[in-house]
Amino acid sequence: xxxxxxxxxxxxxxxxxxxxxxxxxHAKVPLNEYNFSNAKIANVQMQLExxxxxxxxxxxxxKDAYRAYIQAYASHSLKTVFSVDQLDLxxxxxxxxxxxxPAVNLTVAASKRTSKHMKHDKYSQNNKRQKFGGxx
Numbered sequence: 238x239x240x241x242x243x244x245x246x247x248x249x250x251x252x253x254x255x256x257x258x259x260x261x262x263h264a265k266v267p268l269n270e271y272n273f274s275n276a277k278i279a280n281v282q283m284q285l286e287x288x289x290x291x292x293x294x295x296x297x298x299x300k301d302a303y304r305a306y307i308q309a310y311a312s313h314s315l316k317t318v319f320s321v322d323q324l325d326l327x328x329x330x331x332x333x334x335x336x337x338x339p340a341v342n343l344t345v346a347a348s349k350r351t352s353k354h355m356k357h358d359k360y361s362q363n364n365k366r367q368k369f370g371g372x373x
Contacts, residue, residue, distance in 0.1 A: 256318045282331065289334035303333045304341040 250257060261268060289299050306329065313319040330338035 253320070253323055254318055257315065260315065260318075285334040286331075286336055290336075295334075299333045299335065300339045300341065303330060303335070303339060306333070307341065 248257075258268065289296050307321065307324075307326070310319050310324060311321040326338045330336075
């Protein structure tokens with residue numbers, strides 16, 4: 238059997254997602270918390286937004302990543318921690334370099350699956366189409 242190398246990950250959590258740490262601790266995942274002062278964080282938001290608007294390929298990649306993030310969030314099994322209804326889509330879009338949330342088709346992944354597969358998928362029975370309101 239091959240030995241598995243230790244894995245290191247960096248998580249950025251929203252205040253509403255801090256409860257996820259409880260699940261990680263229960264799974265005995267070693268955790269280190271880092272705090273950064275605002276003075277040490279460079280403000281690159283304007284440069285990111287300009288870059289995304291000027292480069293077609295970066296715009297497309299950012300849009301695909303934004304859509305994937307929203308879909309992953311909506312399909313996460315820990316609905317008490319990762320509630321897509323609580324996401325501020327304007328702020329999420331800003332984190333991907335958009336000044337305005339882009340229009341995305343959030344049913345792409347689900348539409349590729351047949352209803353036959355959906356019947357047998359234990360996760361899809363509770364996974365109804367997500368509606369996003371104006372406050373998101």
